Amino acid sequence: MSMTVSRPQVLSAATVDALPEAPATVTTALAELEVWWSRRVDLAGLGSEWKNLATAVDAVAPQELDFGPVSSGLPHDSYALGSLYVNRLPTAERADYGKHYTPRDLADRLWRMGRNALGFGEVPRRLHGLVRDPAVGAGSLLVPVVREHLEASSEIDPEFVLASLPQFVEGLDTDPRAVYLANVVLASEMLPTLARVPESRRRPLPSLARVCNSLEEELAPALLWIMNPPYGRQKLSPKMRNRYSGSLYGQANLYALFIACALSGLGEDGAVAVLVPTSFASGSSFRKLRGQLAESAPLRSITFMKRRSGVFAGVLQETCLAVFTPKRSECVEVTRLSPEAEFVAIVPSPRTSHPWVMPRDSIDAAIAAGATQMQLNLGMAGWKASTGPLVWNRRKENLHAGSSKTRAHVVWAADIDGGRLHRDPRRDLHRYVALRDSADELTLTLSEPAILVQRTTSPEQCRRLVAVELDRRTLNRLGNRVVVENHLNVLLPTVEHPMLSRSLLARLLATRTFDRLLRCISGSVAVSAYELEALPLPSIEELEAWEHLLAEELEEAVLTAYVK
Secondary structure, X not given: OOOOOOOOOOOOHHHHHHOOOOOHHHHHHHHOHHHHHHHHHHHHOOOHHHHOHHHHEOOOOOOOOOOOOOOOOOOOOHHHHHHHHHHOOOHHHHHHHOOOOOOHHXXXXXXXXXXXXXXXXXXXXXXXXXXXXXXXXXXXXXXXXXXXXXXHOOOOOHHHHHHHHHXXXXXXXXXXXXXXXXXXXXXXXXXXXXXXXXXHHOOOEOOOEEEOOOOOOOOOOEEEEEEOOOXXXXXXXXXXXXXXXXXXXXXXXXXXXXXXXXXXXXXXXXEEEEEEEHHHHOOXXXXXXXXXXXXXXXXXXXXXXXXXXOOEOOEOOOEEEEEEOOOOOOXXXXXXXXXXXXXXXXXXXXXXXXXXXOOOOHHHHHHHHHHHOOOXXXXXOOEEEEEOOEOXXXXXXXXXXXXXXXXXXXXXXXXXXXXXXXXXXXXXXXXXXXXXXXXXXXXXXXXXXXEEEEOXXXXXXXXXXXXXXXXXXXHHHOOOOEEEEOOEEEEEEOOOOOOOOHHHHHHHHOOHHHHHHHHHHOOOOEOOHHHHHOOEEOOHHHHHHHOOOOHHHHHHHHHHHHHO
């Protein structure tokens, strides 16, 4: 059987020579590959001629490697090898480019979610279309993909299987060293298949990854895009901003760009499987991306990771695994890893650019499902949230313990702990701020009743939503005006008669239901003004009926409205 195989582009000798010299730590990490590869060759039962990486794999190393003494404890595992490389990168490089390596359990889980979306079922399946990782790094997300394809191809001519593999698996990255490592790691998964090829017909193992800027190159469509893209904001050229304008709102974030890139190259039977911070589901800057996803590739499944630290080195954000498909799906399966996968809920698939309501815990499933059906939110009901204007460390010299005619009372986040307004004694040395001029009076002071909400809570707090009403009587007692510190949000009406009064809104925010509802919108301990405005509300008729309910009566009525 004859066939033409399309191989990924690999580095030319000229390109290799032009690369900057790698840091010593990176050189050491790459040098250890030879020993690691040799062990994998032995495990596959192949001869010593396959231990030379330069001839065994159809990929050119991006620099001359020094195969000196190495640690005898180097892991056999492909995932651990990639982690070794990333951890040896300079800290600044990891931070600047958002580089991190996907742990094995998350790589396996993301592939399982992606293959389920493709309808693969329980039995290992051969790929019938291209699986692409546009930010491949050291290749961990493609390891389970290659493993399953090769396992399912065990009854097929191994020479054909290896030769055709580049048609089904592709990794792209801008880091030449990571690309080379990915090619070696993925080639190591092919060694058992190579061992089944007659010796006289064995050829160098194909490279599956190539150096490429996925965000700039025009890429052919893929059946499945699977990725753990880099995090971090990115300054775009006018051309790039125009290309991704349908997904951008404000400053561009790298992982949002990669999702948008995948959407532009996705077939109608395909899927996008991503490992990203949960901020994409609720953050203001991702609103256009959410709208695009809801329209062209709705959310199909999502897995929240219960543990926040220790997943990626130096990354503390709440993270999730999410799968999107062009095929319309009415519902989303929600699970969480803690550490095993636990079923949470089946909820309606979000069809909006507003923050998505997704339960992190099964006890919130009914509330999330009810809230998703509501058409009204706090912003629509006539309330606007903003951040307190006083950034105290920029005005240290203006903060005082005593009052005067030119000083205003400062309300700190600690002053509303427990859901009541008081003076936290730890802030009394900075209780007043001096107003320097009329501009300060205009931009810093609050002279009308409002609701104050803590912007940041701690994980150990029993409530995520901590709010108090600042009424006219309290304002008068504090000097007719206050200055709100930056760790508080301020809720003010945008119309003379909003759909719910200030008193009712304060009581709603104090209910258990609203506290759980906010947890379904944001998994972060931070409470943004944008997320507050997006809190779903029932009909205006129900809001009016709640105006005169107090305490447990209101608690019961609110819970009933959100879980019915």
